[in-house]
Amino acid sequence: MENRKPVVELQNVKKSFDDKTILKNINLTIYNGEFLTLLGPSGCGKTTTLRIIAGFESADSGNVIINGERVNDIPPNKRGVHTVFQSYALFPHMTVYNNVAFGLKMHKVPKNEIKSRVTEVLRIVKLENFADRKPHQLSGGQQQRVALARALVNKPLVLLLDEPLSALDASLRKGMQKELKQLQRALGITFILVTHDQEEALSMSDRVVVMNEGVIEQTGTPKNVYEEPNSVFVAGFIGDINILNGEVLGLGDGGISARVEGRLCAIKTKKSLKIGDRFKLLLRPEDMRIEKLSENPETDGLMIGNVVLKTYKGATLDTLIRLQNGTQIKASEFFDEEYEDFDYNMDEKVSIGWVSGWEVVLPDEGA
Amino acid sequence: MKERNLFQIVTIGIIAIWLVIFALIPNIMVFAVSFMERSEESFIKAAFTFENYRAFFSSMYFSIFAASFKMAFITTLICLVIGYPFAFILARSGSRFKSLLALFVIIPYWTSALIRTYAIKVILTTNGLINTFLIKAGVISEPLNMLYTQGAVVLGLVYTLLPFMILPLYAAIDKLDTRYIEASQDLGASRLQTLAYVIIPITVPGIVAGCLLVFLPSLGLFYIPDILGGAKNILIGNLIRDQFLNSRNWPFGAAASNILTIVMAFMLFAYYKSVRAINRRVL
Amino acid sequence: MLNKLLKRSYLGAVYLFLYAPLFLLIILSFNSSEFGTKWTGFTTDWYLKLFNNGTLMDAAVNSFLVAVSSATTATVIGTLAAVSIFRFRFFGRNFLMTMLYIVMMSPEIVMGISLLILFMTLNIPLGFQTLLIAHTTFSLPFVMIVLFTRLSDFDKSVIEAAKDLGADELKTFWYVILPSIAPAVVAGWLLSFTISMDDSIASFFTTGPGFEVLPLKIYSMVRLGIKPEVNALSAIIFVFCIILVVIAQFLLKERKK
Numbered sequence: 001m002e003n004r005k006p007v008v009e010l011q012n013v014k015k016s017f018d019d020k021t022i023l024k025n026i027n028l029t030i031y032n033g034e035f036l037t038l039l040g041p042s043g044c045g046k047t048t049t050l051r052i053i054a055g056f057e058s059a060d061s062g063n064v065i066i067n068g069e070r071v072n073d074i075p076p077n078k079r080g081v082h083t084v085f086q087s088y089a090l091f092p093h094m095t096v097y098n099n100v101a102f103g104l105k106m107h108k109v110p111k112n113e114i115k116s117r118v119t120e121v122l123r124i125v126k127l128e129n130f131a132d133r134k135p136h137q138l139s140g141g142q143q144q145r146v147a148l149a150r151a152l153v154n155k156p157l158v159l160l161l162d163e164p165l166s167a168l169d170a171s172l173r174k175g176m177q178k179e180l181k182q183l184q185r186a187l188g189i190t191f192i193l194v195t196h197d198q199e200e201a202l203s204m205s206d207r208v209v210v211m212n213e214g215v216i217e218q219t220g221t222p223k224n225v226y227e228e229p230n231s232v233f234v235a236g237f238i239g240d241i242n243i244l245n246g247e248v249l250g251l252g253d254g255g256i257s258a259r260v261e262g263r264l265c266a267i268k269t270k271k272s273l274k275i276g277d278r279f280k281l282l283l284r285p286e287d288m289r290i291e292k293l294s295e296n297p298e299t300d301g302l303m304i305g306n307v308v309l310k311t312y313k314g315a316t317l318d319t320l321i322r323l324q325n326g327t328q329i330k331a332s333e334f335f336d337e338e339y340e341d342f343d344y345n346m347d348e349k350v351s352i353g354w355v356s357g358w359e360v361v362l363p364d365e366g367a
Numbered sequence: 368m369k370e371r372n373l374f375q376i377v378t379i380g381i382i383a384i385w386l387v388i389f390a391l392i393p394n395i396m397v398f399a400v401s402f403m404e405r406s407e408e409s410f411i412k413a414a415f416t417f418e419n420y421r422a423f424f425s426s427m428y429f430s431i432f433a434a435s436f437k438m439a440f441i442t443t444l445i446c447l448v449i450g451y452p453f454a455f456i457l458a459r460s461g462s463r464f465k466s467l468l469a470l471f472v473i474i475p476y477w478t479s480a481l482i483r484t485y486a487i488k489v490i491l492t493t494n495g496l497i498n499t500f501l502i503k504a505g506v507i508s509e510p511l512n513m514l515y516t517q518g519a520v521v522l523g524l525v526y527t528l529l530p531f532m533i534l535p536l537y538a539a540i541d542k543l544d545t546r547y548i549e550a551s552q553d554l555g556a557s558r559l560q561t562l563a564y565v566i567i568p569i570t571v572p573g574i575v576a577g578c579l580l581v582f583l584p585s586l587g588l589f590y591i592p593d594i595l596g597g598a599k600n601i602l603i604g605n606l607i608r609d610q611f612l613n614s615r616n617w618p619f620g621a622a623a624s625n626i627l628t629i630v631m632a633f634m635l636f637a638y639y640k641s642v643r644a645i646n647r648r649v650l
Numbered sequence: 651m652l653n654k655l656l657k658r659s660y661l662g663a664v665y666l667f668l669y670a671p672l673f674l675l676i677i678l679s680f681n682s683s684e685f686g687t688k689w690t691g692f693t694t695d696w697y698l699k700l701f702n703n704g705t706l707m708d709a710a711v712n713s714f715l716v717a718v719s720s721a722t723t724a725t726v727i728g729t730l731a732a733v734s735i736f737r738f739r740f741f742g743r744n745f746l747m748t749m750l751y752i753v754m755m756s757p758e759i760v761m762g763i764s765l766l767i768l769f770m771t772l773n774i775p776l777g778f779q780t781l782l783i784a785h786t787t788f789s790l791p792f793v794m795i796v797l798f799t800r801l802s803d804f805d806k807s808v809i810e811a812a813k814d815l816g817a818d819e820l821k822t823f824w825y826v827i828l829p830s831i832a833p834a835v836v837a838g839w840l841l842s843f844t845i846s847m848d849d850s851i852a853s854f855f856t857t858g859p860g861f862e863v864l865p866l867k868i869y870s871m872v873r874l875g876i877k878p879e880v881n882a883l884s885a886i887i888f889v890f891c892i893i894l895v896v897i898a899q900f901l902l903k904e905r906k907k
Contacts, residue, residue, distance in 0.1 A: 393764030
């Protein structure tokens with residue numbers, strides 16, 4: 001990834017509105033041809049970041065560089081980036097064709113070239129038969145495609161997408177996710193997508209940038225941020241997580257021995273820790289393993305708790321277990337057809353452990 | 368079910384009967400009367416004639432109609448030229464006082480147009496504000512004759528009707544999603560192009576509604592020429608009034624009034640067309 | 651920065667255009683000079699003269715009576731009808747709405763002469779009753795449009811909840827719908843009252859010689875020339891209207907919260 005050409009760079013970008021700091025100090029390099037997602041809760045600054053790249057907002061300080069050129073003072077209509085707006089912002093008084101042709105007309109592209117390019121892009125988004133419709137005569141998914149076509153027809157260096165799928169219903173959204181990703185692959189254009197939906201971010205992007213309260217928490221591949229979150233926030237925002245408290249008891253080769261929620265165990269980690277350090281142990285529910293106590297009375301290194309809630313999810317069975325010290329742990333297990341008495345009784349006492357090596361250790365923040 | 372019907376029948380029934388008796392039937396009567404002949408004893412005589420409409424084209428009346436339409440057209444144009452930038456600046460200002468400022472436009476909308484016309488007279492009159500000021504300033508030595516000119520009538524119409532232009536424009540521009548403007552800029556349009564190809568077309572319903580609310584009264588507000596224009600600069604409204612109250616020629620007055628109704632029908636049609644074109648309404 | 655200054659001065663100029671003549675009128679109503687705009691001293695004589703003018707006071711009382719009764723009639727009929735139109739679908743609903751819009755849009759002079767023809771044909775003597783009908787008719791669309799705006803925020807399931815809990819149609823209206831639209835009802839009444847007090851064109855055709863109303867009285871005085879008492883009267887009416895309109899607007903704004 002690193003050897004690719006940077007297409008957008010944000011250097012020390014800061015932004016505040018009315019004394020409220022929105023972006024604290026953003027440094028981000030986006031490479032040519034990648035699908036990058038800005039992910040975070042509402043108010044984290046992801047949309048502001050996008051609007052600064054588009055030129056609708058200007059950074060208070062720092063540099064915005066597109067294609068090697070500082071663009072801080074260049075208006076949006078002169079930047080090589082185009083935006084797909086959250087509510088699409090299709091011009092209501094124009095047909096689909098004229099909406100798509102708008103950018104080309106503004107750039108004084110010859111008429112016959114406009115016609116061929118618009119026709120081509122409408123074919124790509126499968127709307128060639130809708131060219132004469134008005135936006136309000138289209139479904140949400142079709143409007144979304146027009147918005148996409150309207151931006152793509154101008155062959156942007158970078159396409160900015162501001163929560164483009166949030167107005168669609170769940171089933172349509174899944175389909176559009178796939179289409180968007182395929183489109184991006186086929187065209188090779190850099191996509192920067194803003195979303196608060198972690199599933200969308202993970203399934204579509206090459207890289208995910210997790211933002212919170214105006215700072216970038218973590219940047220990495222979807223696998224990377226899911227499996228190796230570098231903060232409790234990232235871990236909690238992307239997927240379900242169990243956060244357990246631990247204390248280092250001894251150091252070993254490539255790991256530590258520790259007390260986690262009152263139980264002794266061995267943990268693999270490369271993090272440098274000292275004896276006596278407190279840490280957080282992060283575990284995904286699907287990494288947890290539950291066993292009936294009756295079958296495995298050996299409880300060393302295992303936590304003991306009672307089943308307090310069972311949720312049947314179709315492919316998985318989600319179980320909530322309360323440990324003796326009150327901590328609650330979520331576990332999610334796939335059904336195993338061959339293992340018949342997979343189910344637990346409510347309030348049954350079970351032991352709970354995890355698949356060794358899948359745990360993530362984070363030194364206590366602020367410690 | 369029965370009870371619901373009773374409530375519905377009574378409430379809808381009253382308004383429907385009211386509108387039929389006091390709006391629909393009277394208008395049908397005006398339409399019918401416009402094809403009848405005048406009568407000295409009972410105002411109208413049952414007959415069928417196009418004479419009342421033919422009279423429009425007689426030289427005397429035609430020039431009145433032409434002058435009235437001309438003044439209405441100029442008034443509408445001035446209101447639009449003043450009102451659009453005003454509504455635009457107001458609607459798009461991020462000011463904390465925006466709604467208060469809008470209220471100040473609404474207030475004249477509801478206050479007496481008669482009094483507001485009178486206020487203009489006070490300003491334009493021979494020893495009024497403007498003449499006093501200009502003489503004091505040494506610009507002129509003799510007071511200007513501003514009152515009783517066509518200009519005075521147009522000024523009175525603009526003054527009275529400007530809020531009626533601004534309000535629908537304000538509503539239309541206020542509803543205009545900023546994202547349309549951003550999208551237009553994003554696609555490479557300059558500010559002027561954005562105005563011409565995006566902002567104005569999307570606010571067409573507001574423009575049409577404003578023109579409707581200004582143009583139509585400009586033909587009918589007979590007290591404005593009475594107060595500001597003297598006997599020469601009269602509107603269709605003055606003509607209609609005179610036919611009903613002085614000349615007692617109801618059929619001709621009714622025919623003239625149908626002109627206003629036809630203008631209204633055309634403009635309402637244009638409004639609904641423009642609303643349908645972009646699928647939103649402002650009134 | 652210059653841009654902003656330019657915009658502000660433009661707004662300022664238009665507001666000045668709209669308000670300066672009215673403020674001038676108010677100032678002149680306290681001017682002791684009978685002619686012209688030259689300031690010769692402060693006086694309240696014109697106001698005193700106004701209140702001692704019997705025919706003018708009679709006209710004011712008449713106007714007030716017509717305004718109160720027509721605003722009330724229009725508000726009662728209009729509120730009930732707006733609620734029903736909002737709630738129910740029925741045959742002719744669109745026709746009714748179209749009629750309302752046309753009544754609102756149609757030039758007042760057309761309404762005036764059409765009602766005059768109706769009253770003459772039915773031999774109804776011109777006076778209070780004909781003014782009441784005319785003013786109620788032009789107020790109805792305003793009341794209803796104010797209410798439609800308010801009702802568009804109204805959650806219809808609340809009505810269903812009331813009925814589910816056993817309220818009949820009238821109780822639902824009285825205890826559930828009315829309290830929630832009350833500010834708009836009052837605002838509608840105030841606006842109707844204002845336009846009735848101010849109306850001159852429709853009144854011109856629908857009142858008789860025995861029943862003079864204020865705007866027509868002002869009209870006849872103003873045609874003759876400028877009189878300081880008219881300044882005083884105009885000032886009173888203007889300030890009165892502003893108060894009513896501001897109250898009405900605040901009542902309508904309230905729903906945003």
